[in-house]
Amino acid sequence: MRVTLVGVSHHGAGVELRERVALRLDDARAVAEELARDAGEAVCLSTCNRTELYVAHDDDVDAEARATRVLLEREPELANALYRLRDEAAALHLFRVAAGLDSMVPGEGEILGQVRAAFDAGATGALLDRLFRQALYAGRKARAQTGIGESPASVPAAAAALAQQVFGELKGRRILLLGAGKVSEQTARSFVSRGAEIAVVANRTFDRATELAEQFGGAALPLDRIEEELERADVVVASTSSPEPVLRREHVERALRARRGHPLFLIDLAVPRDLDPAINELDGCYLYDIDDLEAVVAESLGSRRREAAAAEAIVAAEAEQFRTWQASLEVVPAIASLRARAEEIRRAELAKAESRLGKLSDAERRAVESVTAQIVNKLLHLPTVRMKQAAAAAEGVVYADAVRHLFGLEDER
Amino acid sequence: MAELLFWPALIAYGEAAVAYVGVLRRPELATRLAIWGVRIGWLAQTCLLAVEAWQADGFPWADWAGALNLFVWFAVGAYLVYGSSPRYRLLGVAVMPAAAALFALAGIGGAAEQSSSDLFTAVHVGLVVAGFAGFALAASLAGFYLWLERRLKRRPAGVLRLGPPSLVTLDGVVARVSVVSLSSFTIGIALGLVRGHSVDLAVAGAIAAWVVFGAALVLRRELGWRGKRAAYLTLAGFALVAFLGLPAGHLG
Numbered sequence: 001m002r003v004t005l006v007g008v009s010h011h012g013a014g015v016e017l018r019e020r021v022a023l024r025l026d027d028a029r030a031v032a033e034e035l036a037r038d039a040g041e042a043v044c045l046s047t048c049n050r051t052e053l054y055v056a057h058d059d060d061v062d063a064e065a066r067a068t069r070v071l072l073e074r075e076p077e078l079a080n081a082l083y084r085l086r087d088e089a090a091a092l093h094l095f096r097v098a099a100g101l102d103s104m105v106p107g108e109g110e111i112l113g114q115v116r117a118a119f120d121a122g123a124t125g126a127l128l129d130r131l132f133r134q135a136l137y138a139g140r141k142a143r144a145q146t147g148i149g150e151s152p153a154s155v156p157a158a159a160a161a162l163a164q165q166v167f168g169e170l171k172g173r174r175i176l177l178l179g180a181g182k183v184s185e186q187t188a189r190s191f192v193s194r195g196a197e198i199a200v201v202a203n204r205t206f207d208r209a210t211e212l213a214e215q216f217g218g219a220a221l222p223l224d225r226i227e228e229e230l231e232r233a234d235v236v237v238a239s240t241s242s243p244e245p246v247l248r249r250e251h252v253e254r255a256l257r258a259r260r261g262h263p264l265f266l267i268d269l270a271v272p273r274d275l276d277p278a279i280n281e282l283d284g285c286y287l288y289d290i291d292d293l294e295a296v297v298a299e300s301l302g303s304r305r306r307e308a309a310a311a312e313a314i315v316a317a318e319a320e321q322f323r324t325w326q327a328s329l330e331v332v333p334a335i336a337s338l339r340a341r342a343e344e345i346r347r348a349e350l351a352k353a354e355s356r357l358g359k360l361s362d363a364e365r366r367a368v369e370s371v372t373a374q375i376v377n378k379l380l381h382l383p384t385v386r387m388k389q390a391a392a393a394a395e396g397v398v399y400a401d402a403v404r405h406l407f408g409l410e411d412e413r
Numbered sequence: 414m415a416e417l418l419f420w421p422a423l424i425a426y427g428e429a430a431v432a433y434v435g436v437l438r439r440p441e442l443a444t445r446l447a448i449w450g451v452r453i454g455w456l457a458q459t460c461l462l463a464v465e466a467w468q469a470d471g472f473p474w475a476d477w478a479g480a481l482n483l484f485v486w487f488a489v490g491a492y493l494v495y496g497s498s499p500r501y502r503l504l505g506v507a508v509m510p511a512a513a514a515l516f517a518l519a520g521i522g523g524a525a526e527q528s529s530s531d532l533f534t535a536v537h538v539g540l541v542v543a544g545f546a547g548f549a550l551a552a553s554l555a556g557f558y559l560w561l562e563r564r565l566k567r568r569p570a571g572v573l574r575l576g577p578p579s580l581v582t583l584d585g586v587v588a589r590v591s592v593v594s595l596s597s598f599t600i601g602i603a604l605g606l607v608r609g610h611s612v613d614l615a616v617a618g619a620i621a622a623w624v625v626f627g628a629a630l631v632l633r634r635e636l637g638w639r640g641k642r643a644a645y646l647t648l649a650g651f652a653l654v655a656f657l658g659l660p661a662g663h664l665g
Contacts, residue, residue: 299573
């Protein structure tokens with residue numbers, strides 16, 4: 001049985017093509033079941049960057065044709081963007097995908113969950129089960145042993161990571177949002193996902209502030225009353241469209257007296273800026289604007305790319321392990337036949353000797369059983385190991401044929 | 414026997430000090446090497462102190478070199494509690510070179526040559542030395558805090574690269590270490606004064622350091638002097654201890 005991968009990804013197809021072959025999880029399940037007909041196995045992995053069909057079947061040419069048909073039926077223009085990989089190459093590709101090495105942002109965290117979901121929805125047997133389990137393991141290992149997924153890859157994530165450098169855990173920290181647009185909302189989500197609390201949303205349009213505040217369980221405030229909240233907030237996120245700064249140094253200076261030395265982290269995502277740059281000069285205040293954050297993100301991405309080299313080595317080693325395991329499958333039927341034949345002979349010989357063994361006690365009979373079984377096992381141990389080694393070196397079929405011929409196992413193919 | 418244990422401890426501390434410098438370039442490997450150096454060195458030094466205590470007739474660390482030896486043991490032991498955590502690895506850059514240098518100095522001074530059979534002196538010296546060690550650790554943490562704080566203010570693109578402890582965490586640790594050290598130091602000084610130790614420059618310096626550390630804690634609690642101000646006060650307190658040559662002068 002061979003593994004075949006047919007897919008399309010952001011490397012070769014734009015979003016306008018990818019979106020036409022994207023599969024929801026239910027559709028992915030149905031397609032996998034369809035492709036797995038006739039004793040095959042299949043998994044459909046569909047994310048925003050790729051749709052890939054993994055099929056394991058004895059007839060790999062037919063499996064590839066069917067997988068290709070599934071994708072082309074949905075979007076005929078994909079023909080030139082499709083890639084096809086087999087066995088070891090397919091495994092390496094999947095391991096790289098699971099480790100986030102094939103993603104637009106190296107090491108992005110969502111992909112591992114998507115691979116897991118695709119695996120759960122797939123129609124798997126021994127081969128794809130092993131392939132996907134090992135892919136998930138490789139993805140986790142690459143993240144655990146390298147820094148590929150550590151640094152933030154977006155401005156909201158960088159803002160939250162910087163706040164963690166000031167406060168450590170963000171659980172229970174009060175966030176004051178100035179502005180209630182899309183950027184504020186995204187940044188708020190990044191903080192909330194780390195346990196922070198959106199305490200107040202202040203906006204010129206009070207209704208929009210109320211709407212966003214309700215979404216996060218906070219309170220709404222008009223922009224001219226933010227000084228009250230400054231005394232209690234831990235983080236200020238500003239992204240209004242005001243042409244003038246909405247928070248000046250003197251506002252923060254006044255609030256600092258009541259803060260009793262507690263630090264204040266301020267993020268200015270607006271252009272023109274909402275926060276007076278002089279605020280950063282105040283003791284205990286740390287102000288980052290959009291340029292600072294973008295520089296941090298660029299640096300982070302650079303660091304992820306540097307870590308990617310180490311992650312590549314990890315997934316390559318895992319792919320090699322998978323290759324060895326898959327190759328050993330070629331000799332498994334021959335080994336099984338050989339062992340079955342040996343066991344058959346052992347039992348037959350014991351049956352022949354039954355009249356002589358009749359005088360033995362139960363304990364003695366068990367000892368004879370055990371001794372003969374051990375002899376068979378010891379005799380077959382080395383040939384078994386050598387056959388597996390030969391399989392790993394691509395000579396498995398030759399050895400398997402030789403064993404079948406030497407022991408007369410041809411009929412049991 | 415003591416000689417045999419001194420060198421492994423010094424080599425391990427030296428190795429840790431060198432490895433910590435490499436933390437900025439290869440964090441994972443350097444941290445592993447450094448932490449193992451600290452652990453092995455501290456273990457060897459613990460054995461050294463045990464041998465010295467076993468061989469001596471009474472309290473063996475009453476002279477300046479012995480007290481320095483004990484001081485390094487306390488300081489490295491306290492660092493091990495925090496420094497084993499990856500978040501505090503950078504602190505080792507400040508702690509371990511100083512610890513290795515002081516330990517070497519204690520070795521040159523001929524550690525544990527004098528001994529005192531006076532239990533009172535032993536407790537007094539032990540508590541004061543533990544206090545010094547704590548102050549040294551608090552000062553290292555405070556220096557580390559100021560460096561991190563300045564770095565955050567300057568907003569370099571690689572600000573997230575090192576993964577140090579947060580400012581709030583570090584500030585809290587400085588305060589906790591100061592409280593424990595001040596308690597030990599206070600009892601140690603009180604015992605010395607009860608025993609009728611004359612008030613010389615060293616004692617005056619000790620009391621001044623006590624006042625600065627105490628003031629830092631009171632101001633923190635009452636007026637909210639945290640962060641930079643608290644760090645500067647901690648460093649000032651330790652500077653008083655260091656510049657007045659208190660460990661050597663007082664205990665010698």
